[in-house]
Amino acid sequence: MSKKANYSYIGIAFIILLFGIIFIPKIVDRVSNGDISRTDESRSEGLVVNGKKTSKNKSDLEYLIIDGQPKKVPEFSFTDQDGKTITNKDYLGQVYVVDFFFTTCPTICPRMSKNLAVIQDKFKDNPDFGIASFSINPENDTPEVLKAYAADYGVTSPNWHLLTGAKEDIYKLSNIGFNIFANIENFEHSGDFALVDKEGYLRSRKDAFGNPKIFYKGVISEQEKVDEDGNEQEITVIQEDIAKLLRE
Structure with a gap:
């Protein structure tokens, strides 16, 4: 060399x-x-939420991004089964499940309410968990009617509010606020549940393509496992994701 x-x-x-x-x-x-x-680290790490980057203890659950921003639950104010005024601010600091129903529904609503009771009982000892059930037939579903319905379906959590109010506000909240379909003309509505984190943002796990699922099937029970169309139950799934959000 x-x-x-x-x-x-x-x-x-x-x-x-x-x-x-x-x-x-x-x-x-x-x-x-x-x-x-x-x-x-989670894909949520570094996402700017409310002017701040998300912390390192965020789970792998995705945010629903609309126009480049994570979607937050809009302000709302309704009356619950006890005659109390409940707003979106009452749920801040809680992880909560959202559904839209009405008490005289003969088809999917009873099944959804039973599944919510299962979820309620799973987290019965956790004060940071709640449920918000909005009636799409407020003209019939007064606080007194909702109170009787709550008793029939085993509502025991102080954080499970069955809510009624102005019809237009409820339908706007459903279709725009939570992106859950509801038809004001004939009481058609989705059987899906939405999941909200402690800061009021819509969250969900990813689908097979890596996008937020947005909703969880609320009609199929854990015991049924699948429906007649072969769709798998997601009550177990949403319970797993509630637990993740509670740890954030």
Whole structure:
């Protein structure tokens, strides 16, 4: 080997050594201080929510992004089965499930309410969990009617509010606020549940394509496992995701 080549190797080695002395300690220090993200952190890490980046204890549940922003539950104010005024602010600090129903519904509503009672009992000892059930037939579903319905379906949690109010406000909240279909003309409505985190944002797990599922099937029970169309129950799934949000 020539002296010229030998000098070149010595020069390269010196540069590598110098890089290691100067830069590697800085990189290690930045990783230690959390300035550099690790690849196994949640996709929600670093998302700007309410002007702040989400913290590292966020779960892997996705936000529903509308126009580049995570969707937050709009303001609402309704009356519950005890005659109390309940607003969206009463749910801040709680993880809660949302559904739309009416007490005289003969088909999917009884099944949804029974499944919600199962979820209620799963988290009965946790004051940070709640349920909001909005009636789409407020003209019939007065607080007194809702109170009787609550007794029939085993509503025991102080954080499960069956809510009634102005019809237009309820339908706007359903279709626009929660993106859950409801038809004001003939009382058609979705059998889906929405899930809201402690800060009032809509959250869900990802689908097979990596996008937010947005909703959870609320009609099929854990015992049924699948419906007549082969759709799998998601009561177990939503309970798992409630637990994740409660840990955030």
